[in-house]
Amino acid sequence: MLYYLTKRLGLSAVVIGLVVLVLFSLLHFIPGDPATIALGPRATEEAIARYAEKMHLNEPVWRQFLIYIGNALTGDLGLDVFSDRPVTAIIMERICFTLALVGAGMGWAMLLGIPLGCLAAVKPNSWLDRVTGVLSVGTIAVPSFLVSIWALLIFAVQLRWLPAIGAGEPGQIGDQLMHLILPAFAIGLSWVGYLARMVRASMLEVMGENYIRSARAFGLQPRRVIFGYALRVAILPTITLIGMGFGGMISSTVFAEIIFARPGLGKLIFDAVMARNFPIVQGAVLVATGLYILVVLFSDILIAWFDPRVRESL
Amino acid sequence: MSENRSEPVTGIPAVDASGLPDHVTETEIRESAARERREKLRSFLTNWQGLTGLILVTAFFASAIFASWLAPYDPNALDVPARLSGPTLDHLAGTDQLGRDTLSRILYGGRVALKIAAIGVSVALTIGLTLGMIAGFGPRWLDSLLLLIFDTVRSFPTIVLALATVALTGPSLTVVLAIVIITSIPQYARVARTATLTLRNTDFILAERSLGASMTRTLLHHVMPNVVGPLLILAAMDVPVVVTVEAGLSFLGLGVTPPTASWGTILNEGYLVIRDAPWMVIAGGIPLILTTLGFTFLGEALRDIFDPRMGKGR
Numbered sequence: 001m002l003y004y005l006t007k008r009l010g011l012s013a014v015v016i017g018l019v020v021l022v023l024f025s026l027l028h029f030i031p032g033d034p035a036t037i038a039l040g041p042r043a044t045e046e047a048i049a050r051y052a053e054k055m056h057l058n059e060p061v062w063r064q065f066l067i068y069i070g071n072a073l074t075g076d077l078g079l080d081v082f083s084d085r086p087v088t089a090i091i092m093e094r095i096c097f098t099l100a101l102v103g104a105g106m107g108w109a110m111l112l113g114i115p116l117g118c119l120a121a122v123k124p125n126s127w128l129d130r131v132t133g134v135l136s137v138g139t140i141a142v143p144s145f146l147v148s149i150w151a152l153l154i155f156a157v158q159l160r161w162l163p164a165i166g167a168g169e170p171g172q173i174g175d176q177l178m179h180l181i182l183p184a185f186a187i188g189l190s191w192v193g194y195l196a197r198m199v200r201a202s203m204l205e206v207m208g209e210n211y212i213r214s215a216r217a218f219g220l221q222p223r224r225v226i227f228g229y230a231l232r233v234a235i236l237p238t239i240t241l242i243g244m245g246f247g248g249m250i251s252s253t254v255f256a257e258i259i260f261a262r263p264g265l266g267k268l269i270f271d272a273v274m275a276r277n278f279p280i281v282q283g284a285v286l287v288a289t290g291l292y293i294l295v296v297l298f299s300d301i302l303i304a305w306f307d308p309r310v311r312e313s314l
Numbered sequence: 315m316s317e318n319r320s321e322p323v324t325g326i327p328a329v330d331a332s333g334l335p336d337h338v339t340e341t342e343i344r345e346s347a348a349r350e351r352r353e354k355l356r357s358f359l360t361n362w363q364g365l366t367g368l369i370l371v372t373a374f375f376a377s378a379i380f381a382s383w384l385a386p387y388d389p390n391a392l393d394v395p396a397r398l399s400g401p402t403l404d405h406l407a408g409t410d411q412l413g414r415d416t417l418s419r420i421l422y423g424g425r426v427a428l429k430i431a432a433i434g435v436s437v438a439l440t441i442g443l444t445l446g447m448i449a450g451f452g453p454r455w456l457d458s459l460l461l462l463i464f465d466t467v468r469s470f471p472t473i474v475l476a477l478a479t480v481a482l483t484g485p486s487l488t489v490v491l492a493i494v495i496i497t498s499i500p501q502y503a504r505v506a507r508t509a510t511l512t513l514r515n516t517d518f519i520l521a522e523r524s525l526g527a528s529m530t531r532t533l534l535h536h537v538m539p540n541v542v543g544p545l546l547i548l549a550a551m552d553v554p555v556v557v558t559v560e561a562g563l564s565f566l567g568l569g570v571t572p573p574t575a576s577w578g579t580i581l582n583e584g585y586l587v588i589r590d591a592p593w594m595v596i597a598g599g600i601p602l603i604l605t606t607l608g609f610t611f612l613g614e615a616l617r618d619i620f621d622p623r624m625g626k627g628r
């Protein structure tokens with residue numbers, strides 16, 4: 001286990017390092033002087049010189065890279081071009097909205113998808129199984145950003161049941177929850193399909209195993225056999241799927257945040273790209289990827305914890 | 315060559331090179347192969363998912379190719395007096411803010427989607443196939459290196475990568491295409507690699523090698539024909555992803571540049587006037603859903619028939 005952990009952590013560190021390198025090169029690949037690009041064409045000579053000094057732009061590139069890494073490690077991601085506030089503080093303000101959205105979206109998808117897949121596998125070819133099958137293909141095929149737009153149209157614009165934009169008044173939990181429903185629905189919908197289908201497939205496999213037959217033969221309650229024995233094993237590939245799919249989740253979160261004007265990380269990145277606010281782009285993309293790598297790492301460790309075969313294979 | 319890398323087989327059935335029983339003649343083999351083909355065709359035609367998929371996909375190709383004949387108006391022709399008109403006999407899907415006919419724009423938007431899908435998928439498939447075969451056939455260190463790269467690329471949240479790139483280059487179709495290609499190479503490569511690994515030590519490949527065939531010849535003439543099948547199925551399943559990424563990026567204003575019509579830009583323009591002209595986001599979304607559903611249905615039906623072991627289990 002320790003060996004596995006070390007190896008897995010090392011791999012994640014390498015990937016993070018690559019991401020930092022790419023992000024850092026971002027500014028240096030574009031032709032022109034980074035200070036002029038960051039401050040815009042109308043900046044004064046003086047301002048450019050000050051900016052260059054502050055950002056260590058007069059140093060050789062490799063020193064700049066090391067400085068950036070050093071700062072990033074201590075949590076300093078530079079300053080916002082427009083407001084001059086630390087990027088880290090801005091990201092911290094926004095990240096809770098994204099985490100809440102991802103959590104809520106994944107949460108309802110799991111609550112619905114996993115039992116659905118289970119039930120479909122327990123009674124294969126029943127009407128429930130057929131409905132689940134069609135439903136999963138349908139929800140997987142529909143792009144999440146379209147779900148966002150249509151949900152906005154139906155529930156917010158036409159029916160006016162739910163608020164359309166923003167994240168709710170700060171401090172008012174009820175209001176914030178109301179604002180969470182539509183985006184969470186939109187990003188979770190295709191996951192209901194993924195999860196139901198994945199759980200169904202692995203459940204079908206596990207239900208055919210000998211030890212399940214033995215458990216049944218011993219007269220255990222069907223519910224205990226299904227949830228206590230079969231699902232525990234069948235859930236493993238699903239955990240991997242959730243971990244791997246987190247990148248897709250981040251993508252759909254970006255769309256949902258933009259469509260519902262929710263002030264999360266995705267909206268922050270998008271606005272910064274539009275305004276060509278590079279320190280924010282750099283920092284926020286780094287945090288988003290870091291978050292993603294962390295989730296994948298966590299799901300891998302969870303799998304290794306559950307399944308000794310995985311531990312030995314890496 | 316006795317090195318044996320065990321790997322879960324997800325690709326094509328292993329090639330059985332063992333001799334046939336003496337009493338089986340060649341005609342009998344041909345007949346049974348033909349019977350099997352007919353069987354597969356019949357099971358495809360009686361599969362409602364596959365048939366629906368085929369119809370939708372055909373409609374997608376036809377409407378994109380014949381867009382200039384089918385479209386009632388020039389997609390960029392302005393008709394300001396009729397702006398934001400709802401669905402009428404003149405404009406079946408209404409008009410946008412500049413009075414352009416939405417139906418014509420949808421038809422022309424299909425061309426963009428088709429172009430991206432065709433180029434993106436075929437280039438990604440070719441590169442993925444090549445890299446995958448090299449990884450499966452080459453030395454171990456190369457295999458590990460390529461795997462690491464595939465995992466890193468695949469794990470990167472697509473939209474975040476796209477946002478970061480567009481921040482530098484500005485919106486363009488080429489960037490969308492490049493992102494689509496880079497992010498979908500790994501899945502082709504992985505499947506090709508697994509299939510190649512299982513072929514690597516089969517008798518007919520070993521025989522070919524011992525006759526002195528070069529690696530290029532072995533790969534091109536003997537490995538590739540056995541590997542390419544599952545990749546084609548994967549390609550059908552990849553089209554929805556590609557089309558969605560294009561529409562999504564264009565929706566964000568990061569893909570095709572105005573006034574070119576794309577399903578994403580139609581949705582974007584519709585989103586801006588969602589309160590006054592809800593039919594635009596409805597009309598813009600329907601072709602997107604039909605296309606993704608069509609390719610998903612088709613891909614799944616093909617997979618279930620030709621390659622039951624791939625994907626969802628059974």
